[in-house]
Amino acid sequence: MTFQAPKGVSEYVPPRSAVFEEVAEAFTASARRACYGRLEQAVFEDTQLFVRGVGESSDVVTKEMYTFADRAGRSLTLRPEFTAGLLRCVLEHGLHRGHLPVKVWTAGPVFRYEQPQSGRYRQFYQFDLEAVGTADPAVDAETIAVAWDAYAALGLRRFRLLLNSLGDAECRPLYRAALQKHLRGLDLDEATRQRIELNPLRVLDDQRPEVRAQLTDAPVMTDYLCAGCAAHHDRVRELLSDLAIPWTDAPRLVRGLDYYNRTTYEFDHPLLGAQSGIGGGGRYDGLSEDIGGPPLPGIGFAVGLDRIVLAVEAERRQDAERDVVAPLGSYSCQVFGVPLGDGAHRDVLALITRLRRDGLRADMVFGARGLKGAMKAADRSGASYAVLIGDHERAAGLVRIKDLDNGDQHDVPAGDAAGWLTERLATS
Numbered sequence: 001m002t003f004q005a006p007k008g009v010s011e012y013v014p015p016r017s018a019v020f021e022e023v024a025e026a027f028t029a030s031a032r033r034a035c036y037g038r039l040e041q042a043v044f045e046d047t048q049l050f051v052r053g054v055g056e057s058s059d060v061v062t063k064e065m066y067t068f069a070d071r072a073g074r075s076l077t078l079r080p081e082f083t084a085g086l087l088r089c090v091l092e093h094g095l096h097r098g099h100l101p102v103k104v105w106t107a108g109p110v111f112r113y114e115q116p117q118s119g120r121y122r123q124f125y126q127f128d129l130e131a132v133g134t135a136d137p138a139v140d141a142e143t144i145a146v147a148w149d150a151y152a153a154l155g156l157r158r159f160r161l162l163l164n165s166l167g168d169a170e171c172r173p174l175y176r177a178a179l180q181k182h183l184r185g186l187d188l189d190e191a192t193r194q195r196i197e198l199n200p201l202r203v204l205d206d207q208r209p210e211v212r213a214q215l216t217d218a219p220v221m222t223d224y225l226c227a228g229c230a231a232h233h234d235r236v237r238e239l240l241s242d243l244a245i246p247w248t249d250a251p252r253l254v255r256g257l258d259y260y261n262r263t264t265y266e267f268d269h270p271l272l273g274a275q276s277g278i279g280g281g282g283r284y285d286g287l288s289e290d291i292g293g294p295p296l297p298g299i300g301f302a303v304g305l306d307r308i309v310l311a312v313e314a315e316r317r318q319d320a321e322r323d324v325v326a327p328l329g330s331y332s333c334q335v336f337g338v339p340l341g342d343g344a345h346r347d348v349l350a351l352i353t354r355l356r357r358d359g360l361r362a363d364m365v366f367g368a369r370g371l372k373g374a375m376k377a378a379d380r381s382g383a384s385y386a387v388l389i390g391d392h393e394r395a396a397g398l399v400r401i402k403d404l405d406n407g408d409q410h411d412v413p414a415g416d417a418a419g420w421l422t423e424r425l426a427t428s
């Protein structure tokens with residue numbers, strides 16, 4: 001019997017895992033440039049943390065959690081998202097008693113029991129970034145800019161930023177009541193009617209055409225914002241203009257998790273079909289108190305690394321069709337060593353190691369392989385140069401360097417080979 005991964009688990013193996021790594025690295029680098037520190041947190045938490053943090057009536061909590069009892073009978077849940085656990089971790093380690101805001105990021109697998117399809121998995125990967133401890137709208141803009149710059153660094157050009165404000169404890173209840181009044185007058189099924197009473201904003205997110213058609217006149221939150229929330233929202237938009245980040249006002253944008261207030265946003269990508277959301281986030285100024293902590297405003301986002309991999313692949317495919325030079329994958333090999341004959345393995349390994357220490361990406365043939373098989377491996381590696389060392393080269397104190405793009409060959413003194421290659425490749 002052979003085993004398969006459980007349904008809906010997203011996995012990456014070479015060579016595609018290089019794109020995954022590139023995507024994760026783009027977000028890490030962007031977060032580091034903005035001085036966010038790394039945090040590594042629990043993969044499973046007390047189930048109540050998510051019930052109280054993410055929200056009792058959210059789909060994530062009611063339908064999608066992987067909840068289990070451990071051997072001592074505690075109810076634990078695999079993290080369906082990072083934010084609630086991250087804030088728990090920040091509070092538990094007392095980071096909020098130091099300099100504010102606490103600026104941290106984390107990344108890894110998260111788990112939701114969803115119906116799997118392209119771009120929607122049960123185990124998927126998020127990069128998550130949070131700034132905890134300030135209500136300053138400048139940090140709202142900063143988080144958006146960190147995500148924006150990472151998408152751009154990956155060469156993505158076709159993503160969009162959708163922006164909304166969900167108000168706060170002062171103005172949201174008025175809006176909620178107005179929305180409920182409007183929705184109760186529509187022709188909706190029983191389950192949706194129940195949702196109107198429990199969580200009316202979620203009805204705005206209903207994707208069914210017959211429901212959407214009835215929602216065109218529904219009131220929008222931005223018409224109900226109190227003075228404080230309106231000023232905050234205007235400020236965020238001014239700052240985004242300063243940072244040359246375009247956005248689309250999306251007054252019907254609601255998020256699937258219940259902790260949001262004020263600024264909320266999503267990034268979407270038009271080439272991904274139904275699962276077009278490549279990231280999303282917003283403010284959660286009440287979350288700390290919801291999970292038993294002190295008043296502590298916060299904002300952050302998470303991006304779906306799997307969907308960004310799909311978006312990068314889709315745009316690069318389109319570029320290739322249009323003959324645009326696509327950005328090179330940064331993890332392909334640059335030099336490939338080919339030892340010919342017994343004694344050459346040591347020389348090739350030494351040279352390859354030296355090149356790696358000089359900062360190049362280098363690989364070689366392992367095991368016994370004929371010249372033909374070895375050159376095939378060199379081509380497959382994506383390297384620009386193959387380095388061949390055989391008995392003849394060893395006796396003469398040379399290495400043969402073959403340019404794999406045009407076939408040119410150069411015999412270079414063994415001691416000069418590393419310098420020769422570094423000079424030509426260090427910038428690529």
Ligand code: HAM
Nearest residue numbers: 081083120121124277278279280281282300301302304
């Ligand atoms: P979220 O919108 O639930 O937000 O998820 C963030 C991103 O994760 C989505 O935009 C999408 O790219 C990806 N994603 C969600 N579900 C799936 C799935 N089943 N398969 C593949 N990718 C998926 C949050 O998780 C919030 N914690 C974000 C946040 C951080 N808000 C404030 N701070």
